[in-house]
Amino acid sequence: xxxxxxxxxxxxxxxxxxxxxxxxxxxxxxxxxxxxxxxxxxxxxxxxxxxxxxxxxxxxxxxxxxxxxxxxxxxxxxxxxxxxxxxxxxxxxxxxxxxxxxxxxxxxxxxxxxxxxxxxxxxxxxxxxxxxxxxxxxxxxxxxxxxxxxxxxxxxxxxxxxxxxxxxxxxxxxxxxxxxxxxxxxxxxxxxxxxxxxxxxxxxxxxxxxxxxxxxxxxxxxxxxxxxxxxxxxxxxxxxxxxxxxxxxxxxxxxxxxxxxxxxxxxxxxxxxxxxx
Numbered sequence: 001x002x003x004x005x006x007x008x009x010x011x012x013x014x015x016x017x018x019x020x021x022x023x024x025x026x027x028x029x030x031x032x033x034x035x036x037x038x039x040x041x042x043x044x045x046x047x048x049x050x051x052x053x054x055x056x057x058x059x060x061x062x063x064x065x066x067x068x069x070x071x072x073x074x075x076x077x078x079x080x081x082x083x084x085x086x087x088x089x090x091x092x093x094x095x096x097x098x099x100x101x102x103x104x105x106x107x108x109x110x111x112x113x114x115x116x117x118x119x120x121x122x123x124x125x126x127x128x129x130x131x132x133x134x135x136x137x138x139x140x141x142x143x144x145x146x147x148x149x150x151x152x153x154x155x156x157x158x159x160x161x162x163x164x165x166x167x168x169x170x171x172x173x174x175x176x177x178x179x180x181x182x183x184x185x186x187x188x189x190x191x192x193x194x195x196x197x198x199x200x201x202x203x204x205x206x207x208x209x210x211x212x213x214x215x216x217x218x219x220x221x222x223x224x225x226x227x228x229x230x231x232x233x234x235x236x237x238x239x240x241x242x243x244x245x246x247x248x249x250x251x252x253x254x255x256x257x258x259x260x261x262x263x264x265x266x267x268x269x270x271x272x273x274x275x276x277x
Contacts, residue, residue: 051116055102055226056155058189062100062224066116069107077113084114086121091145098148098221099124127227136234140172147233152221155229156185159252164229165237166244166254173242181211189222247271 051069053062063077070076086096096117101124105116127133128144137147150171158164174181184198190209191202203212208219241254243261247268255261 049107051105051107053100053102053105053120053224055229056152056223057100057102058223059095059097059100060192062120066113069116070111070113072113077117080113081117084117086117087125088121089143089145091143092220095220096121098145098152098224099128100224101127102224102226124224128230133230133234140234146217147230148225149217149221151225151229151233152223153181153183153185153218154232155225156188156223157183158229158232159246159249161228161232162237163252164232165235166239166241166252168232168236169239170241170244170254172236173240175216177242178215179242180213180215181217183211186211186218186222189218 049069051065053065057065060078064074066072066077067074081094081096086094086099088094088096088099092099100117100120103120103123105119107116128148133144133147137144140147142150150168153171154164154167158167171181171183186209187198187202187205187207188194190205190207203210206213208214209222211218239254240256242256243258243264244252244254245261245264245268246252247264248271253264255264
């Protein structure tokens with residue numbers, strides 16, 4: 001959710017807070033189903049496992065998942081970044097956020113943090129270098145890296161595939177008008193958290209990811225988006241919306257009217273207050 005609030009209104013619902021998982025399988029689009037680490041036996045009786053990276057995970061969560069999958073001390077994968085020699089766009093400046101593609105990756109006895117990170121980034125490059133992606137980004141007057149950055153916000157903000165296209169349109173509409181995005185997902189990224197609550201103090205932090213104080217897109221993606229979020233950015237739903245709020249699960253309301261947004265936010269706060277213990 002986001003609001004174009006007079007800055008004193010702390011409002012927003014964050015939907016994403018899942019953990020990267022490990023299970024058996026091949027490279028496929030990741031799902032959000034909670035699955036534990038499974039070691040599957042092949043026909044020859046050998047051990048094999050796969051690492052599942054669901055859509056919307058941050059790089060830090062991916063590093064932790066790789067550490068667990070390989071049974072390494074915490075922090076090992078992050079320390080291996082310099083040795084991985086990842087093929088990232090120049091705009092990324094060595095930061096793989098957004099390019100650790102959500103999918104299921106095989107983990108065999110030869111797997112290393114470097115090999116798994118390279119696999120993820122190479123998969124992202126293969127998906128993002130498709131002609132349709134480049135053409136869609138150009139059509140919307142942005143680079144592919146900017147499209148990935150926007151898709152990461154869409155991934156964090158939208159509860160459904162249908163909502164993704166609408167959230168993408170809100171972002172475009174606000175950028176075109178020079179309005180700050182005011183997305184709480186970017187604040188959560190800056191503060192390394194996931195929360196349902198955004199306070200006034202949060203909206204005043206000094207960070208390039210504070211989209212309440214700074215206009216434009218954040219300097220990097222805020223997570224690793226999937227193909228649905230990328231598609232939403234390249235083909236956003238037509239509409240004049242500038243605001244949205246998830247009043248309750250399954251009820252996300254988009255509007256171009258600030259007054260209507262305030263009424264929707266008031267209903268969200270009322271329903272949330274009623275559900276508090």
